[in-house]
Amino acid sequence: MKLIDLHCDTAMKMMEDPTQHLAKNSLSIDLEKLAQAESMAQVFAIFIDLETIKESPIKAGFAMLDHFWKELEQNADKIKFAANGGEIRTNEMQGKKSALLAIEEGAVLEGQMGNLHGFYRQGVRFITLTWNYPNEIGFPHGKEHGAKGLTPFGFEVVEEMNRIGMMVDVSHLSEGGFWDVCKNTKTPFMATHSNCQALKDHTRNLTDDQIRGLAEKGGVMGISVVKNFLMEGEDDGRLEAMVNHIRHAHKVGGIDVVSIGTDFDGTSTNHEFSTIGDLQKLTKRLQEVGYSEDELEKIYWRNALRVINQVLI
């Protein structure tokens, strides 16, 4: 089963430890593991944690992006940057996987629209508007932020992303921010790595109303392997929990809203899903509980590609 995974933190891990390379590493995602997973495209996040960076957010963002671009160039025979769905197809026809670039933490824009354009020109096509802190764009998930949504600059960012063809990602955003995006965006949007709040009560997950709102706008949610967003208790059981989250999102929002956003290299690995190659276990389990080939294709790549084709130009 081909795969488009909407989120991973591998670029950050490679920046932290320069001995880890894209070709082969001890992380959860490298080119060999992507081959096992039959990956068509992987979204790589430039994730900036505002509390640990030593320089300004924009400097940290461009430094990580530059580091990742070097890795891409060194592996140009196997993986290639893609700006949109057409380029994913072209890369596929040349036997190459695609890498799409995301920013996770809109604070790297430092409140300047010019910086959005700067990152766009360097290949960034997705922006996760907030991480877990308030920023110039809006407020993050969490009971204390609740209804607080986008700032005036945040509304402008969404409008400009719509205009130039970038993917608005609401994972990590407050509930108020989610609805501000949902009501104002002119294109479909994504929650690249968020699960179902009805099954695991966490503000990082989407409520049933949010899943329906996202589906009505034609967007998708990427189901992640992160334990805190899947289930209570011990690490065993992530496989069943993922199946349950996929079925719930399907039931509430329809099959077209369900995608995969693993969050690998942003989560622990001592469980059934240590690497992206292990997603094959999920495929098998979903077949066992009755998912058809057509439905599985939608979950694994067709839904994500549909939204990419609609939004990225």
Ligand SMILES: [Zn+2]
């Ligand atoms: Zn995240």
